[in-house]
Amino acid sequence: MEVQRKTNISYQEFMEEHHNPGIPVIFTDATKVWKANGLLTPDWFRKNYPDKLSDVSDKVTGKPYTMAQVMDLVENSSVEKPAPYPLTFDITHEIPEMLDLLTPVGLNYAKPNWLEDKAFKRGNWGGILELFVGGPGGKFPYVHKDYYHLSAWINQLYGEKRFTVFPRGQEEFLYATEKNQWRSEVNIFEPDYDKHPKFKHATPVSFTVGPGETLYIPFGVWHSAYSLTPTISVAFDQLNAKNFPGFMEDVWYFKNQESSKPKAIAAYAYALASGTLCKIKDSLATAK
Numbered sequence: 345m346e347v348q349r350k351t352n353i354s355y356q357e358f359m360e361e362h363h364n365p366g367i368p369v370i371f372t373d374a375t376k377v378w379k380a381n382g383l384l385t386p387d388w389f390r391k392n393y394p395d396k397l398s399d400v401s402d403k404v405t406g407k408p409y410t411m412a413q414v415m416d417l418v419e420n421s422s423v424e425k426p427a428p429y430p431l432t433f434d435i436t437h438e439i440p441e442m443l444d445l446l447t448p449v450g451l452n453y454a455k456p457n458w459l460e461d462k463a464f465k466r467g468n469w470g471g472i473l474e475l476f477v478g479g480p481g482g483k484f485p486y487v488h489k490d491y492y493h494l495s496a497w498i499n500q501l502y503g504e505k506r507f508t509v510f511p512r513g514q515e516e517f518l519y520a521t522e523k524n525q526w527r528s529e530v531n532i533f534e535p536d537y538d539k540h541p542k543f544k545h546a547t548p549v550s551f552t553v554g555p556g557e558t559l560y561i562p563f564g565v566w567h568s569a570y571s572l573t574p575t576i577s578v579a580f581d582q583l584n585a586k587n588f589p590g591f592m593e594d595v596w597y598f599k600n601q602e603s604s605k606p607k608a609i610a611a612y613a614y615a616l617a618s619g620t621l622c623k624i625k626d627s628l629a630t631a632k
Contacts, residue, residue, distance in 0.1 A: 345368075345511045345547070347559075348369055349370045349557075351373050352373060355452065355455075358453050362562070366562040366564065370553060370557055371451070371453070372557055374558040375499050375501065375557075377451060379447075382501075383445065383501075384502055384576050386502075387415075389415055390412050393411045393441075394411055394412040395411065396410065396411040396433060396438060396439055397410060397433075398414050398431050398433055399433060411433070414431045415477070418477055418575070419479065419574050421571075422480055423481035424481070429479070429482030429483060429484070430482065431476075431478065432477070433475040434472055434474060435473045435474060436473050442475075443473075446473065450497075451558065454580070456584045456622070457584060458619065458622040459581060459583050463618035463621060463622070464615075464618050472580070472581070473580045474578070474579050474580070475576070475578055476498075476576070476577045477577075478569075478571035480574070482571040483568070484569055486527055486531065486568065487510060487532055487568045488528065488566065489563070489565065490526075490561075491594060491598070492591050492594045493563040494581035494583055495560070495582040496560075496579060496580075497579060497580050498558065498559045500553045500557050502555055502576035503571065503576060504552050504553065504572045504573050505552070505569050505571055505577070506551070507552075507570075508532060508569075508570075509549050509561065510547065510548055510549070510566035512565060512566075514546050514566060517542045518530055519540050528566065532568060563586075563590060564590070585623055591615070591619075592619070595611060595612055599611040
C-alpha cells in the first residue's frame with residue numbers, strides 16, 4: 345500500500361480512489377478553506393487562549409494543563425524527555441471560539457458525515473472536533489484502529505508528524521487481542537520479535553505529514569503517529585453508509601461492556617434508527 349499526496353483533487357476523485365476502496369491519502373491543500381490554515385502557532389494559542397484547560401492532567405498535581413502550559417511543554421519536549429502525548433482539547437465544547445476558523449469542518453471532502461447530524465450528536469458516538477498538540481518524541485507506542493469503525497481526518501496545521509499505517513487484515517501480525525481488538529500489543533518503535541515474532545510479516549508504511557496537509561485514514565486501517573517537531577493538529581471522525589455496519593457492531597460490543605443488556609439494546613436501537621434516518625436524508629439529497 346502506498347499513501348499518495350494529492351493536490352486539488354475533486355470530491356468525485358476522492359470518493360472513487362480513496363473513500364470507497366478504503367485507501368489512505370494525503371491532501372496537500374484541503375485546509376486552504378480554513379481560516380486557521382497558516383495561522384495557528386504556539387504563540388498564537390498563548391496569546392488567545394492561555395487559560396483554556398486541556399483534557400490531560402499533570403500526574404503530579406492532578407490539575408489539567410492550561411493551554412500556556414501545554415505550549416511550553418511541547419516546545420521544551422525532546423526525544424529523551426518527551427512531553428505527554430497527545431495533549432488534547434475538545435474544540436466544540438472547550439474552545440468554541442475556534443469553530444469559525446475551521447469552517448467548513450469537513451473541508452468539502454468529508455461528506456456525508458453522519459456524526460454532524462443532530463441524532464448522532466445526541467448519542468455521543470465520537471463526533472469530536474479535537475485539537476491535538478505534541479512535542480518531539482511524543483508518540484503512540486502502539487498501533488490502533490479508531491473505535492466505532494470511524495474514519496479519521498487529521499489536519500496538520502503546525503509542525504511535522506511521521507505516521508505509520510498498516511493495511512487492513514494484519515490483525516494476526518499486530519497481535520490484536522479479542523479483548524481489545526482495536527489496539528495492537530506491539531510497540532512498533534521498539535518491537536520485541538521474541539514476544540511478537542509474526543510482526544516480522546507486517547507491512548508498515550511510514551510517511552511525514554507537514555503544515556497544511558490533511559491525512560485521511562479510512563476505518564479499519566491500523567495507524568500510529570510520532571511527533572518530529574512541536575505539532576498542532578485538528579482531528580475529526582467520519583461516519584456514513586460505508587462504515588455504518590461496522591459502527592453498529594462496535595455499538596453493540598461497547599454498550600454490552602459498559603452497561604446492562606436493556607441499556608445496550610436501547611443504545612443499539614437508537615443508533616440504528618439514527619443511521620436509517622441519515623440514509624434517507626442522503627438518498628433525498630442525491631435525488632435532488
